[in-house]
Amino acid sequence: MWKEIKSYVNDFEAQMIKQLLESEGITVLIRSPREIGVGREFFGNGTIMNVYVDEKDYNKAIDILNNKEAE
Numbered sequence: 300m301w302k303e304i305k306s307y308v309n310d311f312e313a314q315m316i317k318q319l320l321e322s323e324g325i326t327v328l329i330r331s332p333r334e335i336g337v338g339r340e341f342f343g344n345g346t347i348m349n350v351y352v353d354e355k356d357y358n359k360a361i362d363i364l365n366n367k368e369a370e
Contacts (some may be wrong), residue, residue, distance in 0.1 A: 300353070301328055301349060301351040301352070301353065301354075302353070302354045302355050302357045303349050303350070303351050303352065304350050304352050304353060304357065304360050304361065304364070305313055305349070305350045305364070306347055306348070306349045306350070309348065310348050311362070313329045313348035313349075313350050314329070314347075316350050316364070317329055317350065319363065319364075319365060319367060320352065320356075320360055320364075322358075323338075323359070323363055325352055325353075325356045325359065325360050326352065326356070327348055327351070328350075328351040328352075329351075330346055330348070330349050330351065330354060331347065331348055331349070332347060332349065336350055341352070
């Protein structure tokens with residue numbers, strides 16, 4: 300089952316996170332809210348993108364993102 304790990308203002312940032320996590324062997328799914336039936340949200344000119352990982356990889360993904368933000 301997919302679990303949301305982050306929401307991003309723009310697709311570029313979401314794609315960067317996807318590449319980082321996939322380089323660590325984690326499968327990532329990126330969806331905009333309208334694609335998952337939650338409605339469409341806007342912030343300025345960017346659509347909010349939600350980043351999901353498999354539940355089994357959630358803690359590992361959180362650790363990777365926390366370590367990256369600490370750099």
